[in-house]
Amino acid sequence: MTARDRILSAIRTALGPGKPPAQIAAEAAALLDPAGIARPHLVAPVLPDAFALKATALGTTIDRVASMADLPQAMARYLDAHGLPPRFAMQPAPELAALDWQGLAPHQGTAPDEPTALGLALCGIAESGSLVIHSGPDNPILMSFLPLHHVAVLRESTLLPYLEDYAARLSAQAVPRNAILITGPSGTTDIEGSYVRGAHGPGFLHVILIADAGTEPG
Amino acid sequence: MNAPSKAPFKARAKAALADPVLKTAIDRTTGNAERKRAAAVAAFPEFEAARARGKAIKDHVVAHLDHYLEMFERNAAARGAQVHWAADDAEARAIVTRICLAADARLVTRAKSMLGEEIGLPHALADAGIERVETDLAEHIIQLAGEAPSHIIWPAMHRTREQVAELFKTGHHPPPAAEDPATMVQSARTQLRTKFLSADIGISGANFLVADTGATCTVTNEGNAELTTTPPRIHIVTAGIEKLVPSTAHAFALLRLLVRSATGGEMTQYTTFHAGPKRPGDADGPEEMHIVLVDNGRTKMLADEFREMLRCIRCGACMNHCVVYRQIGGHAYGGTYPGPMGSVLTPVLDGLAASRDLPNACTMNGRCAEVCPVGIPLPTLLRAWRRRSWREGLEPGSIRTGIGLWAQLARRPRLYRLATRIGLPLLRLFGRGGWISRLPLAGGWTDHRDLPRPAAQSFMDQYRAQQKGRK
Ligand code: SF4
Numbered sequence: 001m002t003a004r005d006r007i008l009s010a011i012r013t014a015l016g017p018g019k020p021p022a023q024i025a026a027e028a029a030a031l032l033d034p035a036g037i038a039r040p041h042l043v044a045p046v047l048p049d050a051f052a053l054k055a056t057a058l059g060t061t062i063d064r065v066a067s068m069a070d071l072p073q074a075m076a077r078y079l080d081a082h083g084l085p086p087r088f089a090m091q092p093a094p095e096l097a098a099l100d101w102q103g104l105a106p107h108q109g110t111a112p113d114e115p116t117a118l119g120l121a122l123c124g125i126a127e128s129g130s131l132v133i134h135s136g137p138d139n140p141i142l143m144s145f146l147p148l149h150h151v152a153v154l155r156e157s158t159l160l161p162y163l164e165d166y167a168a169r170l171s172a173q174a175v176p177r178n179a180i181l182i183t184g185p186s187g188t189t190d191i192e193g194s195y196v197r198g199a200h201g202p203g204f205l206h207v208i209l210i211a212d213a214g215t216e217p218g
Numbered sequence: 219m220n221a222p223s224k225a226p227f228k229a230r231a232k233a234a235l236a237d238p239v240l241k242t243a244i245d246r247t248t249g250n251a252e253r254k255r256a257a258a259v260a261a262f263p264e265f266e267a268a269r270a271r272g273k274a275i276k277d278h279v280v281a282h283l284d285h286y287l288e289m290f291e292r293n294a295a296a297r298g299a300q301v302h303w304a305a306d307d308a309e310a311r312a313i314v315t316r317i318c319l320a321a322d323a324r325l326v327t328r329a330k331s332m333l334g335e336e337i338g339l340p341h342a343l344a345d346a347g348i349e350r351v352e353t354d355l356a357e358h359i360i361q362l363a364g365e366a367p368s369h370i371i372w373p374a375m376h377r378t379r380e381q382v383a384e385l386f387k388t389g390h391h392p393p394p395a396a397e398d399p400a401t402m403v404q405s406a407r408t409q410l411r412t413k414f415l416s417a418d419i420g421i422s423g424a425n426f427l428v429a430d431t432g433a434t435c436t437v438t439n440e441g442n443a444e445l446t447t448t449p450p451r452i453h454i455v456t457a458g459i460e461k462l463v464p465s466t467a468h469a470f471a472l473l474r475l476l477v478r479s480a481t482g483g484e485m486t487q488y489t490t491f492h493a494g495p496k497r498p499g500d501a502d503g504p505e506e507m508h509i510v511l512v513d514n515g516r517t518k519m520l521a522d523e524f525r526e527m528l529r530c531i532r533c534g535a536c537m538n539h540c541v542v543y544r545q546i547g548g549h550a551y552g553g554t555y556p557g558p559m560g561s562v563l564t565p566v567l568d569g570l571a572a573s574r575d576l577p578n579a580c581t582m583n584g585r586c587a588e589v590c591p592v593g594i595p596l597p598t599l600l601r602a603w604r605r606r607s608w609r610e611g612l613e614p615g616s617i618r619t620g621i622g623l624w625a626q627l628a629r630r631p632r633l634y635r636l637a638t639r640i641g642l643p644l645l646r647l648f649g650r651g652g653w654i655s656r657l658p659l660a661g662g663w664t665d666h667r668d669l670p671r672p673a674a675q676s677f678m679d680q681y682r683a684q685q686k687g688r689k
Contacts, residue, residue, distance in 0.1 A: 003513075004303040007459065010517035011284045014525075024282050028464040031275050032471070038264035038271060039474065040484070058487075092501075112411055128485040140501035141448045145441050163474075167467035175297070175431045177496060177503050178448070181489040186441040189481070190356035190372060191399040192243070192379050193250040199355055199403055200410065201441020201488070 032164070039162055040127060047126045047159040048209060054129025058184030059197065060205045067210060071153060072101050074208045075118060078151060079104070082204070084116050089147065091119035092138050096153075110143045117147040121182075121207075123158035125166055128183055131207065132166060135178035144182065150202035152182070157213035227552060227575035234546040240376055244547050247375040251538040254482025255589070262478065272475045273593040276529035279462050283520065286429040286462040287511065293432025297494030299507040304337075310512045311342035314421070314454055317508055318348055321452055323418035329436065329443040330354035331423020332370050332532060333456050336554045336567065337512060339421070351413045353442040355406055362389040368548030370555060371480050371534040376547050410442075420446040420504070424457035425476065425531070426469040427509075433493040434509060435469055437477070437486040444490055453492065453504040459511050460528040466491070472531055475591035479533035515566040523602050527562050529592040536586035536596055542579055551576060558586035558596040565603050574612050577603035638676040645672050 001009075012018070019027075044050040052062050063074050079086060090096055090106035096118070110117055119139065121131040131152050135141050144150055160166050170179065186201030197203040225233075234240055259265045279286055291301045304310035318326060326348050328334065343350045352361040356374035360367060362385040367373030374382070383397040386405055394405035422443055424434040434455045436443045447453045463469045477483050496503035519527055537543040537557025548556035553564030553573065561576035577600040586596040607613055627634045648654045649671030657669065673680070 002303065003305040003309055006305050007303055007511075007513045007517060008284050008287065010513070011287075011520060014517060014521035015281065015283065018282065018285060021285065024285055027278055028468070031271065031278060031464075032467050037471065038267035040262050040264070112415055130485060130489075135500055135503060136497075137499040137501060141444060142502055145444050145448070163470035164467045167465065167470055170466050171430065175433060175491075175493045177297075177493055177500060178444075179433075179491040179493075180444065181485070182487065183485040183489070184487050186439070186487055188355045188403060188440050189250075190354070190359065190374055191377075191382050191402060193247045193372070193375075194379075194399045196400050196403040198407065199440035199442070200353065200407055200414075200445055 037164065039164075042126050042161060047161060048156045048211070050126040050161075051124050051129055051154075051159055052209065054126070055184070055207060056129075058129055059187075060129065060184055060207055062207050062209055064209045064211060067212065068095065068099065068153075071096075071208060071210075072099055072104060075151065076102070076104055078149075078206055078208075079116065082149065084149065088116035088118055088151075089114050089143055090117070091140075091143060093120055094138075096120065110140065110146045112146060114147040116149040116151060117143045118151045118153070119143055121152045121154040121158070123160055123166065123169070124154045124207075125160050125163060125181070127162045128181075130163075130181040130183040133180050133182065134176035136176060141178050141180070144180070145201045147202055148198060149204040149206065150182075150185075151206045151208065153208050153210065155210045155212045159213075227550065227573075227579065230550040230552060231546045231579070234550040239378060239381075240547050241545075243376050243378050244544055247369070247372050248538045248544050251371075251480075251482065251534075255479060255535060255538070256482075258478040258482040258484065262474075262484075265475075265478070268471070268474055269591055269593060272472050272531075272591060273529060275463065275468050275471060276531070276592050279464065280460065280520065280525065280528045283459065283462065286464065287459060289429040290427050290432060290462060291511075293430060294434075294494070294509055295432070297432050298497075299432065299494045299509050302508060302510045304510055304512045304514070306514050307337040307512075310337040310456060310510055310514065311339060313508075313510050314339060314456065315342050315346045317452065317454060318343070318419055319346060321418060321506075323348055323452070325349045325351065325413065325417045326419045326421060327351050327353050327413055327417040327446045327450065328357070329420070329422040329438065329446040330357045330373065331421070331456060332367070332554065333423050333458050333512060334421065335367060336458075337456065337514060339456065351410065351417070353410055353414065353440075353446050354438070355403065355440060355442075358406055358410065359385060362386070366549070366554070368556065369534060369537060370532055370559075376549065414442075414445040415449050417446075417450045419452045419454060420448075420450040421454045421456065422447055424455050424461050424509075426463050426472065427457055427461045427511075428466055428469055428491065429462055430465045431491070431493055433466075433491040435489065435491050437473065437489050439481075439483075439487045441488055444488060447490075447492060447504065448502055450504055452506045452508065453495070454508045454510065455492070456510045456512060459513055459516050460530075472592075476531050476533050479535040479589065479591040519566055524562065524566065524599060526594055527559070527566075527599060529594055530559055530563075531592060532559075533591055535589040535591065536594075539585040539589050541581055541583060541585070558600070559594075562596060562599045562603070570603065570607055570610065571612055574603070574607040577601075577607070635676065635678055639679070642672055642674065642676060646674065 042050040087105040089110040185205040188199035359374040368376040426435040495507040543557040564573045653668040
């Protein structure tokens with residue numbers, strides 16, 4: 001008998017006869033029924049405010065701008081404020097490449113000690129102030145982890161109220177190789193519980209929030 | 219198993235109690251954890267309801283474990299991951315070592331996983347001649363110290379910052395420029411960066427295995443998991459079979475409980491789902507993904523009175539709130555998992571004969587069960603081990619004789635009352651200021667604990683006197 005057979009048969013002996021899969025699925029779904037889901041309340045009535053409040057509480061900085069066209073300026077502001085060089089790694093996404101970067105110098109590829117990288121978030125979650133990124137041909141995962149400063153572009157129109165809303169979206173589409181929820185800059189409390197930022201991932205997380213949606217109540 | 223010491227539990231506990239530096243280190247971390255958890259729970263009024271849901275989700279999965287394991291295997295395979303099954307720790311070690319050797323791996327990076335410790339992965343890799351680099355900061359500290367974790371969330375919590383500075387001074391090249399935590403963390407960041415990028419294989423654990431997508435989910439705060447799993451050619455996940463959840467949404471319901479209970483945060487900085495190896499066209503990612511599903515005693519627990527323990531999501535709250543853990547720390551327990559949850563698990567993993575002292579060390583104050591986010595009745599399970607230890611004749615003769623004598627007395631009320639009437643005044647002679655801190659023949663108790671000085675009269679005598687007074 002293989003280990004697989006031994007494990008499964010030990011489980012079946014312990015549990016007795018199983019239920020039909022449809023019944024198991026119904027029970028699992030009932031465990032998610034919205035009436036019984038206990039989740040935290042959003043901290044503001046509109047999603048962008050709720051997201052921004054949560055994110056800043058965790059040490060993420062936020063710059064709210066009107067449109068994608070404002071991105072180069074917002075980026076220049078951030079680099080300037082932190083005394084960073086105008087060279088930064090940029091996600092190979094057409095909508096970023098299409099912008100006029102003026103005096104800045106975005107480049108592809110992320111060096112092991114890259115100071116800054118700029119990428120697009122797929123969506124944001126207001127409940128927790130999290131950003132979501134998915135791996136893919138135009139999104140190298142390391143770009144969000146190697147630099148000291150991670151700047152993420154987030155469109156207000158992509159904000160979701162709760163973690164479950166993102167889960168629903170994930171099951172409706174093809175699951176990527178790597179899906180990551182980023183909630184604040186990298187940190188550790190491993191030395192005597194004192195909080196230090198930038199343990200391995202970015203020590204700074206900056207979100208440029210694009211107001212591309214009306215602010216309907218979440 | 220990689221217990222730090224083979225000395226008996228009592229000797230280890232005694233040594234721990236005599237170590238004032240250890241006490242300081244434990245107090246700093248557990249005290250912080252307790253305060254932060256309380257604040258996080260207070261800020262989430264629905265916590266109780268969420269806890270009931272979390273418990274129900276885990277019970278559902280455990281009740282249909284075979285169904286979900288097969289579903290997970292099917293979906294993980296559909297994403298291109300290779301799923302392996304290991305009945306015990308030796309099989310799990312053999313599978314991982316085989317993958318490493320077949321890939322001719324020289325350097326392996328590892329993101330913290332308690333299951334990896336449970337199956338003895340660090341030793342297995344060393345035996346196979348493979349360099350292992352722990353990437354979680356705490357694991358990095360204890361790797362430099364040559365130690366096992368002393369806590370499931372903060373493996374290096376027994377080390378003070380001064381001790382960490384000593385370790386980094388010799389272990390880092392160049393040594394950190396200063397001894398403050400920020401400078402030391404920065405130094406570790408620089409040291410590990412090249413290792414991340416040159417590793418042949420990255421090994422991680424999983425907090426959840428998502429059945430309907432075939433993804434494994436890992437939560438970290440440092441970002442070391444992604445740096446461990448993305449650059450190498452091969453990613454290996456080792457996970458216990460109880461880690462299953464039906465879907466991503468179920469994982470999130472448990473995540474809300476896990477993070478608040480573990481660190482008092484609401485979300486970990488990084489919550490990452492891995493579904494198979496690199497896809498055609500992907501900008502980065504490993505070429506192979508292996509998932510090792512490990513039983514190692516879990517199906518045994520499923521079949522007996524310890525089934526409820528399979529709900530455990532490894533948050534560490536029970537140890538942060540345990541009066542015994544907070545006195546002796548994690549290493550004194552001698553197993554992979556310390557504290558209340560460890561005292562239930564270690565007899566499963568290492569055998570009751572070798573670990574019967576652990577369930578006996580519990581004070582039964584019930585704090586662990588109160589804070590457990592999935593409602594595991596830890597004291598009840600510990601009592602079950604005590605009963606089994608008694609049934610199997612594992613308790614030493616002196617205890618059996620003592621309890622036997624007490625049972626004889628307890629069955630004879632007159633004799634019992636006579637004995638207490640003689641015994642009480644004697645016992646009171648040893649009391650100082652309401653407490654007894656020294657008692658002949660009872661050093662096992664009084665060396666590290668005080669006994670309240672008993673009342674002058676037994677309860678029965680006081681009760682009688684009162685009843686008489688009423689008439
Ligand atoms: S037993 Fe409960 S409190 Fe302890 S680690 Fe497991 S889930 Fe957390």
